[in-house]
Amino acid sequence: MSVAALIERDFAVPDIRCAGCIAKLEQGLIRDKRIAAARVNFTEKRVHLSYIADTDMPDLIGAFSNLGFEAHPIGDGPGEADAEAETSRELLRAVAVSGFAMMNIMLLSVSVWSGAAGATRDLFHWLSAAIALPTVAYAGRPFFRSAWRALRHGGTNMDVPISIGVALVCAISLYETATSGPHAYFDGAAMLLFFLLCGRWLDSVMRDRARGGVTALLRNMGTGAMVVGDDGRTRWVDATALEPAMTMLVAAGERLAADGIVVGGESRIDLSLLTGESAPQRVHADDRVHAGTLNLDAPVRVRVTAAGADTTIADIARLMGEAAQAKSRYVRIADRAARLYAPAVHGLALMAFAGWMVAGAGWHQSLLIAAAVLIITCPCALGLAVPAAQIVAAGELMRAGVLVKDGSALERLAEVDRAFVDKTGTLTLGRPDAVGLDRLDIGVRSLLLALSQASRHPLSESLTRGLQACDVRPAEVTSLRETPGFGIKALWAGRLVELGRPQGGDFGDMIATELSVDGRPVATIRFADRLRPDAAETIRALESEGIEVMILSGDRAEAVMPVARQLGLTAQTGMSPQDKLEAIERQAALGRKVLMIGDGLNDGPALAAGHASMAPGSASDVGKNAADCIFLGDRIMPVVQVVRMARRTQAIVRQNFAAAVGYNMVAVPLAFLGFVTPLVAAIAMSGSSLIVVGNALRLKRTIR
C-alpha cells in the first residue's frame, strides 16, 4: 500500500505509568500489520498512531486492549487545542530569546559597571543596542499586541505601562549611546521582558497541562458507533459522521453516540449521567434513547434521530452557554491590581518628568528619570506574583489527583462560601458495586470470578473488580459462552454453571445477578451505587472551612433521602438542569459564592453557572468541560484539599503583592530622585522576582 493511505490519530491511554508501558505499547502496537507507527507521549498520556486508512476503530481499540490498555480516540477537535499549544510555544521562544539577550547584555553591562570607559563603553553600549533592539521587537510582541488591543478599546491594562516603559527606555538608551552617555538601560529592558514573559509562560503552561489531562479524560460520550449498512454489514462510524436514519448496533456496556429510537432488542439503559436518576430504565422497541447514556444489558439496534449538535445535549449546551457568561465577567486578581497600578505608574512617571523639568533639569535628564521610574515600577514581581504561586499550587494539586483548568479557577475557588453537591456519581461512586461479596462462600466467589471475568458486561466488570479486590482466585471452568442479554454459561467439574439475570423474585429497582449450578440458584448478588468512602468526612471538613453544603439532585426523593440522612445534609430532589441553574442564580443574587460539584450532563449548566465548580473524573464529558477542576479516583476529599490549597494560594499571592508594593515604596523614591542607575535597577528587579518565586515555592508543602 502507499504511504498516502495512512491516517494519523491520537489516542488517550490513561494507564501509561512506567517505562514498561511505553515499551509494551510502542513495540506491541506496531506488530499489528495495520499500524505503521506508534509513539507514546508519556506526559500527556497519549499514543500517536499512524495506521492504514480503512482500519475500523474497534480494531484499533482492540489492539490496545490486547496489550492490556484502555484507549480512547481523541476527537477531531485539535484545531483549537493546537492554537493554545502554539501560544505557549511562542511564549517559550520569546522567553528563550529574551533570556539570551539578557545574559549577553549583562555580560557587557558588568564590564561597563566595573569601570569600562570611553571608546570601550561606547562599543559595549552599541553592542547591547544591537542585541536589545531586535529582542524587544521580537519578544515584546505579546505585550505590545495586548497593550494595543486595550488602548484601541479605550481601556488600559498592565501591558500598557510595560510597553511604554520598554519602548521609552530603549529610545533613551539609544540616544545615550549615540551621545556617548554614561548610562544605557538595555539590560533593564531585556530583563524586564524576560521576567514578565516567564510569568506569562507559566500561566499558559498551567492551562496547557490541565487541558492535556482533561482531553485524556474526555471519553464518556460514545465517540462513534457500529452502523448497520443496507447490505447488512456493520462498519464503524465516528460520532461526527453519524446521520439521522442510520441504524446503530449498540453493544452491552457501550455508550450511545446519538439520540434515537430503539428498533430491535430490549435492554436497560443507565441514565445517571443524563438525569441523575440512579435506577436504570427499561427500553423496548419504539422507546427513545439519548446520546451519552449507557446500555447495560443486551445489544440493541437504534435508529438515529438526531446526531452531533442536535442531540438532547444541545438544550443543555444552550443553558450552559448562558450560564457561563456570568463567569466570564470575573476579573482576575492581577487585572484588578493592574487597574489600580497602571494609572499610578503612569502618573508617577509623568510627575517625575514634570517635576524635574520644573526644577530645570532639562528634557534629557527629566526623560531619563521618568524612564527609570517606569522601569523600576514596572512590575517584574507583579507579573510573576500570581502565576508563580498558581503554577506551584496546580502542580501540587495535580500530584494529589486534581486537575485545575486555569489560574482564575484557583482564585474563584478560594472565595466560595456555599457548596451544592449532586448525588449520583458525585457523593456516590456512580457505578453499580456488588454488595456483600465477603459474606459469600469462598468456592462460590471463585466460581463467580471465573464467569464474570470472561464478560465485558458492566455488571460483570464491576463484579470482577469487587472480587479481585478481596483476593479471590478464579475456579477452573471450560466451554465459556456468553449470551448477550442473558448471561454466561460454563462447565465446572462436569456441571453447568450460569451467571445471569435472576430467575425469580422481585428486586424492584435494585440491580441483581444470580449464580446457578445445574439450574439451581446458589447465590444472588445485588448491586448498589455506594457512597464515596470519605463522603461524610469531606462534608464535615467543608463545613469546618465555613462552607455550607446542600444536595441538589435530579433523582427521586426516595433515592436521595437515605444519602442525605446519612450525611446529615438537606437536599432538594427531582431537579431539572434548569432548576439547578436557578438555585445557583438565587444564591448568587444573595451575594453568596457557590461551589457546584457535579458530574452529569444535567449538572452542566449548574457547573458553568457556579462561582467555581468541580467534577469527578468519572463525570460526563459535558460535566468535565464545564467544571473548573476535576478530581480523579474514588475519594471526594480532594474537594476540600482544593479549597484549602486555593485559599492558601490566594494568601501567598497577597503576600507577593504586598512584597511588590513594599519594594516600590523603597525603589520609587530612589528612582524619583534620580539615584537609579542601570545597576540598581538590575539588582532591584531580579531581587524582587526571586523573593516572589521563593515565596510561591512555600506552597509545595501545603498538601503533605
Next chain:
Amino acid sequence: MNGLIILIPIALGLGLLGLAAFFWSLRKGQFDDLDGAAWRIFVEEEEGRRP
C-alpha cells in the same frame, strides 16, 4: 582592545549557538514529552527497530 575583537564575537556566537540549539530541539518536539524522556532510558530497544 585587540582581545575584545576576537572574544566578543566568540561570546555572542556561543550564545547564539545555544539559542539556535534550543529552537531546533523545540521544533523537533524534544520538549513535548519531558516525563516520558526520563522513563525512556529504561526502555530496551528491539533489534532492527527504527530509532
